[in-house]
Amino acid sequence: MTKQFNYDDLPVIQTKQGKIRGYQSGGTYIFKGIVYARAKRFQKPEEPECWDGIKEAASYGYVSPMLQEDVPNGELMVPHRYWIQNENCQNLNIWTQSLDKMAMRPVLVWFHGGGFSMGSSIEQKAYNGENMSKYGDVVVVTVNHRLNILGYLDLSQYGEKYADSANAGQEDLIAALKWIKENIKEFGGNPQNVTIFGQSGGGMKVSGLMQMKEADGLFQKGIIMSGVPDKSYKYSDKDSTPLITALLEELNFTEDEVEKLEDIPYAQLAQAYNKVSPKLEAEGEYVGCTPKPNDFYKGEGPDVGFRKEATKIPLMIGSVFGEFYMKPQTFFKDEISKEELMKRIGDRFGDWGEELSDVFQEVYPEKNLADLLTLDTVFRCPTKKFIKEFAKSGGKIYSYLFTLEFPYQHGKTAWHCSDIPFVFHNTELVPVTNIPEISDKLEKQMFDAVIHFAETGDPNHLGIPQWPVSTEDREATMIFDRVCTVRFNFDDSLLELYKKALPNLTLANITQEDNQIQH
Amino acid sequence: MTKQFNYDDLPVIQTKQGKIRGYQSGGTYIFKGIVYARAKRFQKPEEPECWDGIKEAASYGYVSPMLQEDVPNGELMVPHRYWIQNENCQNLNIWTQSLDKMAMRPVLVWFHGGGFSMGSSIEQKAYNGENMSKYGDVVVVTVNHRLNILGYLDLSQYGEKYADSANAGQEDLIAALKWIKENIKEFGGNPQNVTIFGQSGGGMKVSGLMQMKEADGLFQKGIIMSGVPDKSYKYSDKDSTPLITALLEELNFTEDEVEKLEDIPYAQLAQAYNKVSPKLEAEGEYVGCTPKPNDFYKGEGPDVGFRKEATKIPLMIGSVFGEFYMKPQTFFKDEISKEELMKRIGDRFGDWGEELSDVFQEVYPEKNLADLLTLDTVFRCPTKKFIKEFAKSGGKIYSYLFTLEFPYQHGKTAWHCSDIPFVFHNTELVPVTNIPEISDKLEKQMFDAVIHFAETGDPNHLGIPQWPVSTEDREATMIFDRVCTVRFNFDDSLLELYKKALPNLTLANITQEDNQIQH
Known part of the structure; x- marks a missing residue:
């Protein structure tokens, strides 16, 4: 017997539309599948209908239908949860420690990844908000919304009712934030202190909302994790x-x-x-499935300039060391000879191999040279550009890089999504991230930074070195690793050289690249 | 930090078709999504192709596509896991404590419920085999197979290749058992000691395989949980x-x-x-989605007689007190007045209400009279008939009834699926079933009975009262509850009277009935 819930005295909350009944797990109150909006296909979300009586809110709600089915694999690295798909997917989940209207705890709203086409609020086990709420004493909200052509298909030229169709998925997120603003006090949350955070596509949703007027005032801070794509990731404004x-x-x-x-x-x-x-x-034509710059959405800040309101939002932003180099390597770095390794580096980087190796070892003296082969640049470089532009526009921005090596496949560099369990205080749910003597400490450091940031707009706490904001010319990067350190413009030279060696590497072709060098 | 897996030294097993790599969790070796067969749609399953190298077996495999989507609700009572649907769904999962070929541990093979149309090997959180393997030192296998029209659609008159189409789903199960027979030694299992067990539709799969010649010798014991439907559940042999x-x-x-x-x-x-x-x-025509009696499948034992080979399979069989009365009642039994309760009983049972109440209280002196309103008969009566017929045919059969009341909605009687966490030693995964001071003890009693039965064909162990086999005229029912007792023909009078009061209540109309008396 590990824990017992009181199922005979379930928490009931009055929302604007009606009453809902959640449940309690330990000290955490949990509400799932709360409908925050309804929408006709391709149309703007509206407020849900009111109801009498009490609706059950103990089961997750529908997730958005998707264009393709996933292929199950890699569950050790990123354990998934799938759920029932249905277009009526505008719903959210809440974890909180208090139902006192006066509690006014910080609210963290999670936007899931999967580009704008896939994923869900519960797609990864690590998205569970219970631990974050419990250990951080915050209100955690995770959101489902319309994806792919349901959320991002421009039909605006076919009728006024489709005016928002190109960004309907973003409109759903805005509707969720409006619902939160109106209701979250009942769940112990502070409607004036909302942090939106997301990883990958979820990070893009954060940066996207910063560029939408309609979202102004609905959130006060943002965290963008591995969420700045390069220009190969098309936000097309072409005619549909x-x-x-x-x-x-x-x-x-x-x-x-x-x-x-x-x-x-x-x-x-x-x-x-x-x-x-x-x-x-x-042919380079518009194919939907990403937000489209238009009257409602200005376009991404680094490309078209940040809106003045956007620069008022303090940001935490970063990426991870290995990102999309997720497949097993064809060799183990603790077994390969120096000679063989240099050959592989040469195969990949050509004449630049030796110089790159030298610079890599200067920049990352603690890393194995083999890690050069899994060094991400397609997230890191655009992220650096984002930081520079945001700082230049007067924004307050904290930079990080997650460089932890995992005891998997003889020392795998941090892959896309491997940082999420740390941020959610969920390494216990994702065993591969749960490294004895290491993870507990780093998890606390990262988690506390997130919680402090959500509370105050500043991630600094006593458990990490002083973390300054970045400026246009000086990126102050918190390196999250076995030992956390702050470094300044530390990998500029490496990334410049890398770009010379592989000028054509982009997010769009990284997967093929990946397949060539690994299997 | 709760536990750490060794991800750098993952277990690799040689199967007949090729090598697979699983993983380890604590002391348990886990292999997921192992393909045991492949099949063209509507056709007989064949052995999978062989492969070189090592296949990953750490992610669950596809589950069968389904005709309708579920509506998410009732997650507190039966927490679900959904997964990716694809017709290539012939795969199984294994949990084991040993990879020693000489370990020869009993093998338990779980067939999931959801009729023959829905569900999957991982549909319920309680289906996770890790605890069963660990606490029972047994090999646990859970199986996905083709469902609904993919598994049960008679096209046999349209060509020889469709000869098995009416029962292709069952053929998949047989293919899984053949795979187990050929490979399970490598996973520490005894191919000569295989127990198939299942609940609801899963129980029907157990009884169905007993009546298929092709399955002879592939399993030695069976457990049927809430898996004997009445005749309203059609196994039609009509022309398709x-x-x-x-x-x-x-x-x-x-x-x-x-x-x-x-x-x-x-x-x-x-x-x-x-x-x-x-x-x-x-119109009463054949609509598929259930096994069809034909040359391959004799039909259910209680209806057409048990095959001689079937009667050699020792069985454990039973149901739960409340089964399909799962919805919240319109009243709480600790709050309703005697007068109001008698009115409700009268509304439901008419003139039989008073006599039924008296008999109910004699038969269940510990229960609240209100429980009469949620007493299941549509599983219990056919199960009793099954027991009688099986015993009459010379079979060895152990009867049980699970009557635990849960501290939910002020004392809810055991619902369909509420016993599964106890059988799998998974009450810790389903909090509502995890009752302080109660569940640990009952879980151990039920679990040990299942493990003893799998080991020896006899569920008796020192932690429960002596549990005799049932005979044609004397049903010896193990009552699984806060205190376990064995009772003999204990509810015959009650069920006879109930049938007089509600002669038309069947599995087919129970849901409507349910909706009338509850909401």
Whole structure:
């Protein structure tokens, strides 16, 4: 017997629309699947209908339908939770320590990753908010919203009701933040102290909302984890006509029958989209599935400039050492000879191999030279650019890099998502991240930084070295590792050299690259 | 830090087709998503292809596609896990304490519930095999297989290759058992001591395999939990022509184009089936989705007689007190007045109410009279009939009834699936079943009975009263509750009276019934 919940005295909360009944786990109150909005397909979300009586809020709600099914693998590195897919997916989950309206605890709102096309609020085991709420005494909210063509398909030229269709997924997030603003006091949260945070696509959702006027005032801070893509990740503002025309044609609808797209089963819509979009994508046309710069959304800050309101949002931002180099390597670094390693480095980086190796060892004296082969640049470089531009615009921004090596495959560098369990205080849920003598300490350091940041806008706490904000010319990077240190512009030379060696490496082609050098 | 796995030294096992790499959790070796067969749609499963190198076996495999999506609710009572759906779903998961070929531990193979149409090997959190393997020192296997029209759609009259289509899902289970017989020694299991067990539809899969010649010798014992439906649950042996004709018509295929059913996307096939089947079902026609008695499958024992080989399989069989009365009651039994309760009983049972109340209190002196309103009969009565017939045929059978009341909704009687965490030693994973001072003891009693039964064919152990086999005329029922007792034909009178009061109550209409008396 580990713990017992009181199931006969379940917490009931009055929301604006009606009462909901959650449950309690230890000292944490939990509410799941709360509907924050409803929406017709491609249309702007509206407030949910009111109800009488008490709705159950102990089960996770629907997650957005997706265009493709995942292939189950890599569960040791990133354990997943899948859930039931349905278009009525505007719902959120809450973990809190108090139901006192006066508690006014900081609110952390998690936007999940998976680009803008996949994932869910519960896709990864590490997204569970119970520990974060408990150890941080904060209110944690995780959000589901419309994804892929349901959330990001520009139909605006086909009617006023589709005005927001290009960014409907973002509109859902805004609706969630409005719901939070109106209701979170009842859950012990402070509606004036909301931090939005997310990883990968979730980070892009954070930066995206900063550039949407409609979201102003709905959050006060942001954390962007491995969430700044390079320009190969297209936020296309091109005309959507070619895509919609092809879609209608594939479905045997006329140009006048766009409304039929609202009613056909999602599976059919997805099938048609999957058939027509690759060709258009190859031609550089608009294919949806990412936010589209328009009247509602200015475009990403580093590209088009940050909105003045955006620069008022303090940010924590960073990435991890290895990111998309997730597949098993063809060798183990503790077994390979120096000669063989240098050959592999040469194979990859050509004439630049030796110089890169030297600089890598200067920049990362504690790392194995083999780690050069899994060094991420496609997140790190755009992140650095983001930091520079945001600081230049007067924004307050804290930079980090997560460089922990894991005892997996003889010492794997930190992969995409491997930092999430630390941020959520959930390394106990993801065993591979739970390294004896190491993880507990680092988890506390990272977690406390996040909580302090959510409370005050400053991540500094006594458990880490002094972490200054970054300026336009001086990036002050907190290195999260077995020993945490702050370093200044520490990898500029390395990244510049890397770019010379592999000028064409982008987020868009990293996966193929990855397949070439590893298996 | 709770536990650390050794991820740098992962266990690799040689199976007949190739090597697989699992992982270790504490002392338990875990292998997930092992493909035991492959099959073309509607066709007999074949051995998987061989491979070189090492396949990862640390991620759960695909689960069968389903006709309808679930609606998320009731997670406190039955917490779920969903997974990725794909027709290539013939895979299994293994938990074991030893990789010594000489260990020869008993093997327990779990067939999941959800009728023959839904669910998966990991659908419920309680299906996790780690604790069962650890606390019982046994090898646990859980199995995915084809469901609904993929597993049970009779196309046999359309070609020899479809000969097994009516029971393809069962053929998958047989293929899994063959794989186990050939490979389980490598996982420390005894291929000559295999117990198949399942709940609800999973129990029906156990009894079904007993009636299939092809499964003879592949298992030695069986456990059927809440898995004997009454005759309203149709295993139709009617001609499938009306269904297939309607299906072809709906899809605009001719009678000659049955093969096209093999190639269209499942979503399309499911949509057509969902459209045409309700009318045929209402007319009493064959609609698939359950095993069909034919040359391969004799039909259920209580209906058509047990095969001689079936009667050689020792069985444990039972059900739970409340089964499908799962919804919240409109009153709390600790708050309702005697008068109001008698009125409700009268509303439900008419003139029989008073006599039923008296008999109920004689039979269940420890229970609240209000529990009469949630007493299951639609599983209990057919289970009693099964026991009688099996004993009469010379079979060795142990009867149980799980009557635990849970501290939920002011004392909820045991619902369908509430016993599973006890059998798997997983009450710690399902908090509502984890009652202080109660669950640990009962869990050990039930779990040890299951393990002893798997080891020896006899569930008796020192922690429970002597549990005799049942005979044709004397059902010896182990009552699993706060105090375990053995009772003889203890509820015959009650059930007879109940049947007089509600002669038309069946499994098929219990849900409507349920909706009438509760909400």
